[in-house]
Amino acid sequence: MLEPHVRAILEAIGEDPSREGLLKTPARVARAYEVLTSGYGQDPKAIINGALFVEDYSEMILCRDIDFFSLCEHHLLPFFGKAQVAYIPKHHIIGLSKLARLVEVFARRLQVQERMTTQIASTLMEELDALGVGVVLKAEHLCMRMRGVEKQNSVVVTSAMLGSFRTRQATRQEFMTLLQNNRG
Numbered sequence: 001m002l003e004p005h006v007r008a009i010l011e012a013i014g015e016d017p018s019r020e021g022l023l024k025t026p027a028r029v030a031r032a033y034e035v036l037t038s039g040y041g042q043d044p045k046a047i048i049n050g051a052l053f054v055e056d057y058s059e060m061i062l063c064r065d066i067d068f069f070s071l072c073e074h075h076l077l078p079f080f081g082k083a084q085v086a087y088i089p090k091h092h093i094i095g096l097s098k099l100a101r102l103v104e105v106f107a108r109r110l111q112v113q114e115r116m117t118t119q120i121a122s123t124l125m126e127e128l129d130a131l132g133v134g135v136v137l138k139a140e141h142l143c144m145r146m147r148g149v150e151k152q153n154s155v156v157v158t159s160a161m162l163g164s165f166r167t168r169q170a171t172r173q174e175f176m177t178l179l180q181n182n183r184g
């Protein structure tokens with residue numbers, strides 16, 4: 001139960017949890033955290049395995065600008081941005097909506113952006129048995145921006161390249177070119 005702990009935080013910061021505006025806050029915060037950390041209860045591998053299609057296609061597939069919202073595990077403050085997820089299939093392709101679901105399952109846990117990037121890439125690589133996977137995450141971290149540390153407007157970019165995305169310069173280049181095209 002999260003509610004008594006939220007009440008304790010309110011008291012610790014000098015608030016009065018019994019004043020009208022805060023009466024329902026512990027319950028609301030508890031419900032919000034349930035959603036924001038719902039990724040712990042979900043198996044990322046099951047999401048992929050339930051949506052594989054055999055397809056004779058061996059070109060790059062890119063799902064762009066997947067919005068994500070996560071919580072940094074150091075401050076429990078949000079970091080959020082967009083994920084770019086690409087892969088080159090070997091035997092199987094996956095429904096595009098599942099790529100967004102995969103990002104969401106990892107985002108809805110306490111995270112560091114670097115680990116989240118690697119988790120998305122390696123889960124896809126393993127479960128799809130793909131020729132290669134490339135993942136780029138761009139995010140703003142409120143723990144940096146709100147607390148005024150480092151550069152106020154800095155965006156953190158992380159990437160994970162596996163298989164042919166790591167070994168073939170041409171593949172990496174194609175990925176980067178696709179990411180830059182049609183930027184509106």
Ligand SMILES: [Zn+2]
Nearest residue numbers: 072074075143
């Ligand atoms: Zn942080």
